[in-house]
Amino acid sequence: MALATDSLTTIGSDSQSLGGAPVVFDNLTRRFGATTALDRLSLDIAPGELVALLGPSGCGKTTALRVLAGFDRPDNGRVLVDGKDVSHVPAQRRDMGMVFQSYSLFPNMNARDNVAFGLQIRHQRASQRRAKASELLDLVGLADHVTKYPHQLSGGQQQRVALARALAIEPRVLLLDEPLSALDAKVRAELRDQIRALQQRLAITTVFVTHDQEEAMSMADRVCVMLQGRVEQVATPSVLYSQPATPFVGQFVGVSSRVAVTRHGDHVEVLGREVPIRGDLNAVPAGELEALLRPEDLNVVVNPSGLGVVTHRSFLGATTRIGVGIAGANLRVDVRSTHADDLELGTRVDVSVNARDVLVTTPRPTN
Numbered sequence: 001m002a003l004a005t006d007s008l009t010t011i012g013s014d015s016q017s018l019g020g021a022p023v024v025f026d027n028l029t030r031r032f033g034a035t036t037a038l039d040r041l042s043l044d045i046a047p048g049e050l051v052a053l054l055g056p057s058g059c060g061k062t063t064a065l066r067v068l069a070g071f072d073r074p075d076n077g078r079v080l081v082d083g084k085d086v087s088h089v090p091a092q093r094r095d096m097g098m099v100f101q102s103y104s105l106f107p108n109m110n111a112r113d114n115v116a117f118g119l120q121i122r123h124q125r126a127s128q129r130r131a132k133a134s135e136l137l138d139l140v141g142l143a144d145h146v147t148k149y150p151h152q153l154s155g156g157q158q159q160r161v162a163l164a165r166a167l168a169i170e171p172r173v174l175l176l177d178e179p180l181s182a183l184d185a186k187v188r189a190e191l192r193d194q195i196r197a198l199q200q201r202l203a204i205t206t207v208f209v210t211h212d213q214e215e216a217m218s219m220a221d222r223v224c225v226m227l228q229g230r231v232e233q234v235a236t237p238s239v240l241y242s243q244p245a246t247p248f249v250g251q252f253v254g255v256s257s258r259v260a261v262t263r264h265g266d267h268v269e270v271l272g273r274e275v276p277i278r279g280d281l282n283a284v285p286a287g288e289l290e291a292l293l294r295p296e297d298l299n300v301v302v303n304p305s306g307l308g309v310v311t312h313r314s315f316l317g318a319t320t321r322i323g324v325g326i327a328g329a330n331l332r333v334d335v336r337s338t339h340a341d342d343l344e345l346g347t348r349v350d351v352s353v354n355a356r357d358v359l360v361t362t363p364r365p366t367n
Contacts, residue, residue: 054226
């Protein structure tokens with residue numbers, strides 16, 4: 001069911017809290033014993049922007065969200081919201097709405113009462129909070145489910161109730177803590193698009209924690225890739241994919257193949273072709289190097305005497321991803337599915353590079 005949009009302009013029409021607030025993580029450090037969860041983390045988020053915190057487990061993204069929400073406090077640094085330091089302001093006074101992975105609905109309350117709970121805490125009159133809750137449930141496409149209890153709703157419907165509850169208090173910052181990970185793929189994709197559309201219409205500053213790069217890349221204005229409590233890169237999804245700033249980002253975001261290369265000044269020789277090195281040449285490590293290549297950075301053609309061999313095929317719709325073993329490397333190459341018929345398993349092929357430049361890194365250690 002699609003989100004309703006007719007009443008979007010009425011939400012918060014009598015409140016100055018509508019619209020997003022700027023958020024700043026200023027040199028945040030958070031330690032748990034010998035573990036540093038946040039290591040001088042700094043990030044500026046513009047009003048109305050959706051920023052995804054993306055990274056592997058243990059990178060610090062959830063800790064950053066908890067510090068922003070007020071559920072945890074930094075050892076050093078500040079959290080600024082709308083220019084004000086809220087580092088020591090209790091969570092309930094931070095004017096933020098939060099949606100959790102686990103929905104966290106009250107099982108003894110129906111959908112409307114769940115949504116109205118925050119308004120009740122703020123001592124809004126019963127008639128007003130019921131009307132507001134009904135309006136929000138209509139907004140998220142649940143107008144026919146206002147009297148149902150959580151156990152009578154699907155996972156996707158429960159998450160919509162949780163979203164409506166977070167919006168009921170008209171927050172200037174919305175926090176999403178992996179809210180889609182418990183849903184099946186179809187519902188997840190649907191709700192992902194709907195949350196993004198609603199966030200854009202209401203212009204709420206949103207911080208979205210996820211380990212799913214597809215979610216981050218499809219929903220966010222910018223993505224902050226984290227590793228070991230630090231920021232590796234902050235960029236738009238397109239820049240993050242096409243111009244990764246570090247080898248970790250190149251490997252973590254999207255699909256990359258690694259192939260051994262030889263450096264010649266500001267170029268490397270990749271599969272017989274000289275290609276410029278991307279980025280700061282002074283940061284290129286000495287010694288053996290490998291290039292990170294996207295599937296679209298490579299071309300493959302059938303050649304009975306070629307050095308490469310097709311090792312697998314994955315049909316992806318308009319494209320087919322071909323795996324090629326060559327010179328000790330396992331490369332992944334995307335070709336049009338209409339041109340993939342001749343690339344059967346075991347076919348000998350030539351592989352060439354069409355990239356304008358390449359990111360290089362040190363080889364992975366071998367066991």
